Amino acid sequence: MKGRVIKSTGSWYSVRVDEQIIQARLKGKFKQDDLKLTNPISVGDWVEMDAEVGQPTAVIRAILPRENYVIRKSTRKQHFSHIIASNLDQAMLLITMEQPRTSFGFIDRFLVSTESFRIPAILVVNKMDLYGETEKGKKWLKDLHEIYEPLGYSILEISASEDEDLSASFRALLEGKSTLISGHSGVGKSTLLNKLIPKASQPTQQVSKFSSKGVHTTTFAELFELPWGGDLIDTPGIKEFGILDIEENELSHYFPEMRAFLGQCKFHNCRHVNEPGCMVRQKLEEGLIHPSRYMSYLNILHEEDSHR
Ligand SMILES: Nc1nc2c(ncn2[C@@H]2O[C@H](COP(=O)(O)OP(=O)(O)OP(=O)(O)O)[C@@H](O)[C@H]2O)c(=O)[nH]1
Ligand SMILES: [Mg+2]
Ligand SMILES: [Zn+2]
Structure with a gap:
């Protein structure tokens, strides 16, 4: 049977087959291309499995070829990479002017990565309630629009925790697609996901007041089904994104x-x-x-x- 990996916890994978979630594991060695990976299978992968006789579990036999993936350097193992998610239609970068601050440099790195992976990117400004009406906030937003809109990137402005009806703004954008949500820790990725998919109940946590740095509430990627079809992938906050071995003339x-x-x-x-x-x-x-x-x-x- 064929399914899509929605979560990985150690050696077990949760795989969605139609409406069912099956726990599956890999048996034996798994041949990967030339990539040195810390995770052989990622969230978003399509896999072929065999049911285990007399058990509710399954064994993964093959990974179907990935259409694309986003990858970052492993923080634990030198020269290794970690696939964040695969088979994506688009990536949404959540950004905030404060709590925490997202720099334009960080946005540019993210966009270079998604461009290199050929994944369309959308910028979503969150926590508008904090600075949407301040002078500093208005200036920052003006710069953001001036820099990124002419390049073809869409910019949405929201307050994930405050806005009543986010579905109205997001449905057309997300329906029927697999969308990765990325951004620094504490920008509100899980808050937005919970608003769009209430039954996801992803834990969220206040950004530490002292450092204005997030505390990494979400610790692994997980894929959730949208009520109107399509999937959202919540990910842990990132300090740095992608950029692997891009040649200087590239x-x-x-x-x-x-x-x-x-x-x-x-x-x-x-x-x-x-x-x-x-x-x-x-x-x-x-x-x-x-x-x-x-x-x-x-x-x-x-x-x-x-x-x-
Ligand atoms: N003022 C304000 N706070 C928000 C908004 N959206 C989210 N927050 C708060 O920001 C904090 C962090 O939100 P999370 O959703 O946990 O952030 P995250 O991006 O998932 O963080 P990690 O899982 O660590 O990567 C929580 O206290 C949220 O309530 C918003 O629109 N306005
Ligand atoms: Mg989170
Ligand atoms: Zn030149």
Whole structure:
């Protein structure tokens, strides 16, 4: 039988088959491509299983080819990666101006990752009740719209804990799709998920007042079915997202505003840093590339450099 992994706890996987949830495990060694992974199977994977004779459980025989996945470096094991989730239609990044603060640099890293995985991304500003009406908040929101909307990213503004009817804003966006929810710890991922899927009852927790840092209430990814069809995947808060082994001459491909001008630089291997005849630098000066985005480009470029 075929099912979709909705949760993994140690060596057991919860697999959804039609409306049923079956506990399944892997038997023996499992051959993966060339990836060094801490988890052979991730939430969102489609698997083939055999029922265990005389038991309610099953054994996973094969993973169906992944359409895509999001991955990050393992925090526990050097040179290993961890698949956060697979077979996604889109990724939603929850961001907050405060409690905790999400920087534009972080947003850009996230978007480079999703661009490199070819997964459409949506930005959702949460906790609008805290700063939607303040001067500082208005300025921050204005910048956010100015930078990201021209690039084609949609921006939604919500207060997950306060808004009465979030289904109205999200149904059209999420119906029938598999959507990953990501963002720093404490931005309200589980709060939003609980509003959209009340029976999920994911635990949520106040952001620590002292550090304004989340405390990682959600500790593993889990997939939940939306009432109108489609799935939402709640994930633990992240400090850093993705960005694995992007070649330096590849990085600009994941900035949509740069992509448009690639191939127009004087040198074919232009890094768009200080080379003469660089079209990206020219567009930056003309105001067609936002300085904040270009800054992120340089930061990621130099950071990836230091890993080489
Ligand atoms: N003021 C305000 N607080 C909110 C809002 N949404 C969520 N919160 C609060 O923010 C805190 C953190 O929310 P969670 O949903 O646990 O955050 P999370 O992103 O799931 O965090 P992790 O599981 O640690 O990654 C909780 O105290 C929520 O009640 C909002 O719109 N406004
Ligand atoms: Mg959570
Ligand atoms: Zn260039």
